Amino acid sequence: MHIGPYPLVNNLIVAPMAGVTDRPFRMLCKRFGAGHAVSEMMTADSSMRSHQKTLRRANFEGELAPVSAQIAGSDPGLLAEAARYNVAHGAQIIDINMGCPVKKVCNKLAGSALLQNEDLVAKILHAVVRAVDVPVTLKTRLGFANGEENIMRVAKIAEEAGIAALAIHGRTREDMYLGNARYALIAQVKQSIQIPVIANGDIDSPQKAALVLKETGADAIMIGRAAQGRPWIFREIAHYLARGEVLPAPEVVEVRDVLLGHLDDLYAFYGEYSGCRIARKHIAWYTKGLRGSNEFRQSMYAQESTLGQANATRNYFDGLLTLGERLQYEDVPEQKENHNESGDL
Template identity: 75%
Template structure:
């Protein structure tokens, strides 16, 4: 979710009912700390508490220093990333690549927990390779190190985002640990959230890709878990209002050049499954200014409203299928 879960997006998800939102992954390499990208990712100004800063790296000393830096920067929780499967991250023995070296994992956990006085959480996967899942040992060691909560994605690094998430090992981990466990992977609907909670016994579920262009998924899941009933799909007017508000926040956060370009992927996600959306997106990608981009998005939705477009159940299902591929 790097490049997605920036401050504007986290704020929006919390508005729709997300109980917790973690920052984008930030490198522990202090030579990159003052880069433009890192400064954006470490911007927590005005963010709704609790503020959680996610750090990634492979050196225990560097990660401990990064944790202290983020706490001084306003973080109330430090989250260690041992789950990212991206090649550029794993090639540096960071993210899920760390699961190949359990001794290094232990030293990182001990160093970061000892470095700060705030809770330290861990996000990881079932293991590095299929057939060599080592999450039981890693999870036990994490609890021993003082990790406050464990978020577990139901795939190995080898799986990347292919195949389907497996929840049986998450269930085993939850049964073994005394700390909170959060399940992640392929949770893209209220029914799926309830199934995973019931099957695994975890304390919470984590939503990632399914919230892209659909931040109201948290509202939908929360309502379903409380009542057993489904909320109506958002109207086109609400989608328009949410998207335009999101764009305004992105423009203010990133400025003219980056704001326009970063917004493109969000616009594409919000408009999946809508009438003539592919043609609209191809035209929208050519726009070079935030003012014009806002205008073409507003015009597109106004046209949908004129023709009485609604988010039908079929469209919602199509969007769900796209999110899981």
């Protein structure tokens, strides 16, 4: 799998998720075997670039190449400018968001709302591709409304504009994250264009990954929600695709050490106040379904310092080790709309 001149180590990609795929999370998933990761969405609005949140999202220091930055907006000129800005700050690939379904993005005629205007889609893609000398990719959905799926036309527009790879979530904007992802149209797109196609939506296990690759013929798959609190899913999928074997679940001691390392990275990246608060959702995902996790989370949420939070987390996992608890995967972490505003598509 290549994106432009960049070879990926495999065809497993981390989906962009606002509030989730920050630099610490992307680097962690890559350490567990993801071949590529796309950043959180960054608005094309230049007035936001001095904000701390935007500066963090454009911070790619130490990240394994290739670095991909996702941008969102509806004005071709502003998106072209945003692409140049991110390339100047280290992005090696630019990804355009045309798949986010949430209201606050669509109400600005960005994200999946753009699928209602194919002429504007073409103008945006051409403008961004011309603006930078790095590969430009597109993240999108089957269409805006059910019964009006236009992904076949959008895919052709993307190919003609010079888009280097196309990631498709198997739902429309109307679907949001309800029901099941549909893969038949992704398969049709793959057969109709020459650029790489990435399939996305509901890939939550090694077996599902293999099934989606077979059903769509896609060049790669993109995993989003299922990696929340489970970054080792990339290791599991890679092993299954290579050997046809299901790896055993990680031991609790490994989960503890991964989580504590993740917390250290979050604290260093965000600082004391924001680091403590941003870490809460990650801790909740890692501990979902484990013995006594509900009670632990309620006490953990009350911690106001990174030291207290990390100590509480360490003590909880040490208690599980004393009890001989084993990790179980009965449930995939649930979708939280505000954690996916950039398009876990």
